[in-house]
C-alpha cells in the first residue's frame with residue numbers, strides 16, 4: 013500500500029450521530045476535511061445550519077434532524093444516507109448523554125436512580141447504538157466493506173466516581189457490543205471499534221464539564237493534568253475510518269490523557 017493513501021477517505025459516504033456538538037461535531041469535521049461526504053444527524057436542529065456551513069469545503073455535508081432513539085426515524089436516516097451516495101462506508105454511533113451525579117453524591121446513589129432515568133439512558137446510550145450498528149451492518153455487509161466507530165467512554169472500562177450508574181453501565185455495554193459484533197462483521201470485511209474518551213470539554217451533563225471546579229477535579233485525576241478538547245478525538249477518528257487501521261477491529265481505544273492507565 014502506498015503510504016500516501018493510508019488515511020485517504022475521499023469520496024466515502026459517512027454518517028455521524030450527535031454531530032451538532034462536541035465530539036460528534038469534531039468527528040464529522042475531520043471526515044469532511046479529508047473529503048468524505050457526511051450525513052450529520054442530531055436531535056438539535058443546529059445540525060442543519062452547521063452542515064450547510066461545512067458543505068463543499070472538502071467533502072459534502074447534509075444535516076438531518078432526527079432522534080436516534082426512534083427506531084423508525086433512525087432507519088429512515090440510514091436508508092437516506094445510503095441512497096445519497098449509493099453506499100455507506102463509515103458510521104459513527106456517537107450520540108449519547110450523561111446520567112447525572114456519581115455514586116458518592118446523594119443524588120447519584122443507587123436509591124436515587126429512577127426507573128425513567130435508567131431506561132432513558134439505556135435507550136439512548138445503548139439501545140440506539142445497537143440499532144445504529146445493526147443498520148450500518150445491513151448496508152455494509154453486502155458491500156463487503158465498512159467502518160463503524162462507537163463512542164464509548166473510559167467510564168465504561170472501570171469504575172468511575174464522577175459519573176452516574178446508567179452512564180457507566182451503558183458505556184461498558186457499548187464496549188462489549190463492539191467486541192461482540194466485530195466477531196461477526198469481520199467475516200464481511202466490516203471493521204468496528206470504539207473510542208473511549210476521558211473527560212472532554214463539551215456540553216455533556218448540561219455543561220457540567222465547563223464548571224471550573226469539575227474541570228479541576230477531572231484534571232487532577234488525569235496524568236496529562238488537563239481535560240481534553242473535542243479536537244483531540246479527530247486523529248483517532250480518521251485512523252479508525254481509514255485504511256490505516258485495516259488490521260484493527262473489536263478494540264476500544266482510550267483517548268483520555270492517560271486516565272485509564274492509572275485507574
Ligand SMILES: NC(=O)c1ccc[n+]([C@@H]2O[C@H](COP(=O)([O-])OP(=O)(O)OC[C@H]3O[C@@H](n4cnc5c(N)ncnc54)[C@H](O)[C@@H]3O)[C@@H](O)[C@H]2O)c1
Nearest residue numbers: 030033034035055079080107108165209211212214215216
Ligand atoms: N465529553 C466527555 O467527557 C465524554 C467522555 C466520554 C464519552 N463521551 C461520549 O461522547 C458522546 C458525545 O458526547 P459529547 O461530550 O460530545 O456531548 P454533547 O452534549 O456536546 O453532544 C452530544 C450530542 O448528541 C446529541 N443527541 C442527544 N440525544 C440525541 C438523540 N436522542 N438523537 C440524536 N442526537 C442526540 C445532542 O443534541 C448533542 O449534539 C456521547 O456518547 C458521550 O457519552 C463524552
